[in-house]
Amino acid sequence: MTAAAPQRTEAELADEVAALHQELAALADDRMRAVNEKHGDDHAVNLTTLRAIAKRLKTQPDLARALWSTPAEDSAPKLLALLISRPKQYGEAELDAMLREAPTPKVHEWLVSYMVKKSPHREALREAWFADADPVVASAGWALTSDRIAKAPVGEVPEGIDLDALLAEIEAEMQDAPERLQWAMNQCLAEIGIHDASRRERAIAIGEELEVLKDYPTPPNCTSPFAPAWIEEMVRRAEGRTAQRSR
Structure with a gap:
């Protein structure tokens, strides 16, 4: 020992x-x-x-x-x-x-x-930070929320997270949010669209309406942070992997 x-x-x-x-x-x-x-x-x-x-x-x-x-x-x-x-x-x-x-x-x-x-303490901090008045602190709450959405089993909504309420808040506030909070909200929008097929159409529609990061410079062979493009690319990749496994 x-x-x-x-x-x-x-x-x-x-x-x-x-x-x-x-x-x-x-x-x-x-x-x-x-x-x-x-x-x-x-x-x-x-x-x-x-x-x-x-x-x-x-x-x-x-x-x-x-x-x-x-x-x-x-x-x-x-x-x-x-x-x-x-x-x-x-x-x-x-x-x-x-x-x-x-x-x-x-x-x-x-x-x-x-x-x-x-x-x-991640869940307690996620909840506290999400509602914080400081947009930089709030961005951490959104990032942790995105992480829970991304890690949830396929087809399941993470416990304690209201995806429809998140989409409504993103639609109402993301366009005018401070930069770092806007990035975190945009990631959450993309994760919802990527991982929840039933809400994908709405997530893409919100992204297209708000046009946040639509013109963000994206190097070749990299995925755009514009949520509709991000969602569509990640779904395409996932479907490609599924098709390969089924062969």
């Missing part, structure tokens, strides 16, 4: 955080930062490199908390902290506070994806 690693002192953690800050600073690329700043982010370290550092460090909840809470020049230490965290060790209030202080869209996205979705 392997003995548990001795708990580090605050001074030892501070030294490790300082060393990681130096390592991240040495890896920073100003050109990458400039590109990321166009999307509201500020990190200058390649995310693949960041993941490699996290793989080296492995899961270290105490170091993760120290990295998260220590002021830094950009958000790279917080991104690294999320990669080496243990989500189930974080309470509901702690995750809520972390979301509200997430400094950039990428930190917000990773916090929801890597921490909250794996947390036993």
